[in-house]
Each structure stands twice: as C-alpha cells, then as structure tokens.
Amino acid sequence: MIFRVATRRDLPAVLALLADEDQVLDPATTAVGEEHERAFAAIESDARNEMLVLTDTGADGTEGSDGTVLGCLQLTYIPGLGQGGQERALVEAVRVRADRRGEGLGAELMRLAAERARGRGCALIQLTSNKRRTAAHRFYERLGFARSHEGFKLPLERP
Structure with missing residues (x-):
C-alpha cells in the first residue's frame, strides 16, 4: 500500500x-461537481490541510496501474494557544472501502496520519464521528482515542 497526498485524479x-460507506461505488460513475472541484482546490492549496489516500500497490510494490484508492482521510492542522502553543490535527472524512x-x-491509515501529525509537531489528534457510526466508535477506541468531549454542530444557512 502507498500512503500519499491525494491528487485531482483521486477525487472521484x-x-x-x-458517498456510501456500506458499499463500493464505481468512481467512474461518481459525479464530480464544481463545488467538489472548488473544495479540493482549496484543500490542495492550503498548507494546513491535506487530503490523504491509501492506495493499492502492484506486484512490484509501486502504485498499481489503476491506483485503486482503498481509504482516505483529511487532516487539518490547527494552531492554538492550548497544549503549550502546539498544533493539533483534526481528522475528518475517514473511510475505507467496504x-x-x-x-x-483503517488502523494503518490512522497510524500513518498520526505519524504525519507527530512529524509536524502536533500535540494531539482529534476527531468527531456521527453518533450512528457505532462500529467506527469501537474502531477509534481500539486505536486509543478517548471519548473526552461532547461535540456540537450548528448548520449555517447560506446567505
């Protein structure tokens, strides 16, 4: 497997x-809208954001010809005054092919993300997970994540 920063080619x-964590969707049939293009370009151009992928390798150990994306996550590095002024890493959009x-x-993806955040000097990794994703919660707890906070979200209306 290869862990790397996603490219535009990986977007579908x-x-x-x-789009669906319970089944495998064909990327060739996945619509990539203008809003996705804008969001990916913003992530790609922001030094505090990374979309990362885990891809299959060919027999020779290099990325397979089709570059099958097996998993992904987004890391956002957040500066702060807490934790002694050290950055923290926010993990979002964690998925592994069904x-x-x-x-x-998934464990390897999270291990590599933690290694990347540690290398950047982050003091901790944090994430939120939808309350309905109980299997994901068990997964995060097995990796050592603690349910230390309650999360809140407020949808904002577009102007």
Missing part, C-alpha cells in the same frame, strides 16, 4: 468512498 474515488474492511487498512 474519494467522493465514491464518502470490501476491504477487516484487513487492518
């Missing part, structure tokens, strides 16, 4: 993972 596969779960890919 990432959107397919985010047909590849149970192989340790």
Whole structure:
C-alpha cells in the first residue's frame, strides 16, 4: 500500500468512498461537481490541510496501474494557544472501502496520519464521528482515542 497526498485524479474515488460507506461505488460513475472541484482546490492549496489516500500497490510494490484508492482521510492542522502553543490535527472524512474492511487498512491509515501529525509537531489528534457510526466508535477506541468531549454542530444557512 502507498500512503500519499491525494491528487485531482483521486477525487472521484474519494467522493465514491464518502458517498456510501456500506458499499463500493464505481468512481467512474461518481459525479464530480464544481463545488467538489472548488473544495479540493482549496484543500490542495492550503498548507494546513491535506487530503490523504491509501492506495493499492502492484506486484512490484509501486502504485498499481489503476491506483485503486482503498481509504482516505483529511487532516487539518490547527494552531492554538492550548497544549503549550502546539498544533493539533483534526481528522475528518475517514473511510475505507467496504470490501476491504477487516484487513487492518483503517488502523494503518490512522497510524500513518498520526505519524504525519507527530512529524509536524502536533500535540494531539482529534476527531468527531456521527453518533450512528457505532462500529467506527469501537474502531477509534481500539486505536486509543478517548471519548473526552461532547461535540456540537450548528448548520449555517447560506446567505
């Protein structure tokens, strides 16, 4: 497997993972809208944001010819005055292909993300997870994440 920063070529596969976590969608049939293009360009151009992917490798250990995206996550680095002024990493949009779960890919994806955040000097990694995703909660707890806070969200109306 190869862990790397996503490129524009990965966008349909990432959107397919985010669209339905319970089944495998064909990236070739995934619509990439203008809003997705804008969001990806913003992530790509922001030094505090990274969309990361885990891809399959070919027999020679290099990225396979189709570059199958097996998992993804977004890391956002947040400066702050807490934690001794150290950054923290926010993990979002964690997904692993439904047909590849149970192989340790999610744990490897999170391990590599933590390594990346640690290398940047982050003091901690934080994430939120939808209350309905109980399997994901068990997964995060197995990795050592603690339910230390209650999260709140407020949808904002567009002007």
